Amino acid sequence: MTESASRNTDSRKNDPRIIVALDFAAEKESDALVASLNPSMARLKIGKEMFTRFGPEMVRRYQDQGFEIFLDLKFHDIPNTVARAVAGAADLGVWMVNVHALGGEKMMTKAAEALREFGSDRPKLIAVTVLTSMDASQLSGVGIQDTVENEVTRLAVLARNSGMDGVVSSAREAGLIRSSIPGDFCIVTPGIRPGWAETNDQVRIVTPGDALKGGSDYLVIGRPITRSRNPSEALRLISEEIAAAIQITP
Numbered sequence: 001m002t003e004s005a006s007r008n009t010d011s012r013k014n015d016p017r018i019i020v021a022l023d024f025a026a027e028k029e030s031d032a033l034v035a036s037l038n039p040s041m042a043r044l045k046i047g048k049e050m051f052t053r054f055g056p057e058m059v060r061r062y063q064d065q066g067f068e069i070f071l072d073l074k075f076h077d078i079p080n081t082v083a084r085a086v087a088g089a090a091d092l093g094v095w096m097v098n099v100h101a102l103g104g105e106k107m108m109t110k111a112a113e114a115l116r117e118f119g120s121d122r123p124k125l126i127a128v129t130v131l132t133s134m135d136a137s138q139l140s141g142v143g144i145q146d147t148v149e150n151e152v153t154r155l156a157v158l159a160r161n162s163g164m165d166g167v168v169s170s171a172r173e174a175g176l177i178r179s180s181i182p183g184d185f186c187i188v189t190p191g192i193r194p195g196w197a198e199t200n201d202q203v204r205i206v207t208p209g210d211a212l213k214g215g216s217d218y219l220v221i222g223r224p225i226t227r228s229r230n231p232s233e234a235l236r237l238i239s240e241e242i243a244a245a246i247q248i249t250p
């Protein structure tokens, strides 16, 4: 069985690939959107803005409604602080949490160790490699004289060797990461737009089907669902596209 086939077997039937990015400044709007979604079809991503405004209470509320949460806080600090922060996320019961790979091997290793005591219930711990807002000249400005692709690959391998379960990556780099890192390593991809959706401010977009075929496991999708006139229908359409893509992935 090929690797992508084994990533797509029946054991993952109840593993929704869509993570809905909740980017709302108003709690009521977010609550209304979440109420229209089915937790068996999607997980939810809560990031810095909403966590800063609404805190752990919102995470608990959505978990009580049956949703699994990706807490997208991208921790980057000294190893001890990041380890304690990811343990806090595990205590909160989230499904996934992340750190910046640029925090280095010690930081990531210590974060992974901090989650061990949570056993099989622990959150998935993933790393951000290079933010998509960075290009080669931005990298050069912070002292990294290399291409984005090389830096992404280097940091993904470091993340893997430091005990991370996976990385956040643009669809463009997912194939590169898959070919550099064999085995079970999870790739989470934003910048997804179905053919029927507006592109908004995303520049390098891919369709849900192409992202999965290119090696992504989970798709972070915001506005095509959250700003749709009919969010549950948008979610259903994207889920169908994903189901079709998974079936034809070799």
Ligand code: C5P
Residues within 6 Å of the ligand: 021, 022, 023, 047, 131, 132, 133, 190, 191, 192, 200, 202, 220, 221, 222, 223, 224
């Ligand atoms: O609405 P949209 O689908 O563009 O939302 C994508 C989500 O993924 C947002 O929460 C955004 O911050 C996040 N994201 C992204 N591109 C990255 C990293 C994260 O769009 N490179």
